[in-house]
Amino acid sequence: MTEPTSALFAPLPGRGFIKVDDEEAAQFLQTILTANIDQISAGGCAPGALLTPQGRILHDMMIYYCSAVSDAGSHFIIETDGAGLADLFTRLRRYRLRRPVGLRVVEDMTIWLCWGAPFDVEGVYHDPRHQSLGYRWLGQGDEMPPFATIATRGEITQWQALRIAAGVPEGPIDLTPERALMLEAGLDMLGAVDFEKGCYIGQEVTARTHYRGLVKRRLVPLRLPAGVPPTPGTEILLGEKAVATTKTAAKTEGGSLCLALIKLSDLHLVLDGAAKLQIDGSPADLVIPDWMQPLPNPARTDKAG
Incomplete structure (x- = not known):
């Protein structure tokens, strides 16, 4: 071509x-x-x-x-x-x-x-x-x-x-070494893990998390109004309580975007209109990509906030 x-x-x-x-x-x-x-x-x-x-x-x-x-x-x-x-x-x-x-x-x-x-x-x-x-x-x-x-x-x-x-994590800022989990980052849905292939390092825990539905958090994109993209590690507030920190971020024509790892219970509060997220005093809107929907329901033991 x-x-x-x-x-x-x-x-x-x-x-x-x-x-x-x-x-x-x-x-x-x-x-x-x-x-x-x-x-x-x-x-x-x-x-x-x-x-x-x-x-x-x-x-x-x-x-x-x-x-x-x-x-x-x-x-x-x-x-x-x-x-x-x-x-x-x-x-x-x-x-x-x-x-x-x-x-x-x-x-x-x-x-x-x-x-x-x-x-x-x-x-x-x-x-x-x-x-x-x-x-x-x-x-x-x-x-x-x-x-x-x-x-x-x-x-x-x-x-x-x-x-x-698109909600695609990449690198150690998004995927903190020795802490990040494949399923919390959505990497199972992005083709980075195969549950049918057999053994690999960490397979037992990853498979158990998948089959038992033990995911408590989800890495999601947030949209912010015009301004400088937040520095990785900036606090994210749910009401007045810090619930997460920002990961990679980038400027867009209408503001900026960042990724954040947030508890599913807190995400459902936001989606239900019961609470709002803020970063540096500005509202932060969830922009869940199609492939990530619907978000799993939080576990019974997972309390919001």
Whole structure:
């Protein structure tokens, strides 16, 4: 496709990359990560995570299956938050033991994103989490993405606003390491965990939470009026009581958006009109995306406030 589109593109900074290859690469990843590696098609990608044995998120990631003419050249690229790259690499090496699996940090790689219009370009990965998030492309060095000739250079903050509006968490601000749970973040509904694939690290706790309906909180988008987006960690009030803090945020044309992890009982109070949320003295409106509705009912033991 060579005709110009209304799409925008930009690099996503702050990311790190690990190449996983050799004969048991897929089997190795299948036994430790939440994603079903066997279901990622050649030239496709999927979100996933590495958990603690207690089911808490250590590292969220996007996993790419990079196909080649021969199976010997096929490999996986794990894209994750750059600040946690060294820790993730150390953990993967620890779990590898003596298996024939190659692990290597890829130093000179950039992830480019393109959003705002559909197109068909070879070698581009479709972001499976939400249709508004568009496409991804892995580049080496100073390479420009193939969609650069049909899209206009944008700002990554524009994509971040779309991500937050879609309720899609990404990185350690949204998913606090060793505290965040897959189901509270909605990652089960975003394709980052497969309950049918068998064992992986943290599988028992994650499956029990799923089948018993033990989720008490939900990561949701909030919309604020015009102003500077709140700094991560800003208090969120329900009436006069602090009930949560903000996570990633981005400016929009009509104000700003942020993500927040809030108790389901408090969310239902807001949805029922019995209470309102505030951030820095300004009203904060729930903007629940379609895929997240309806929100689960709170557990009987979950009290609001």
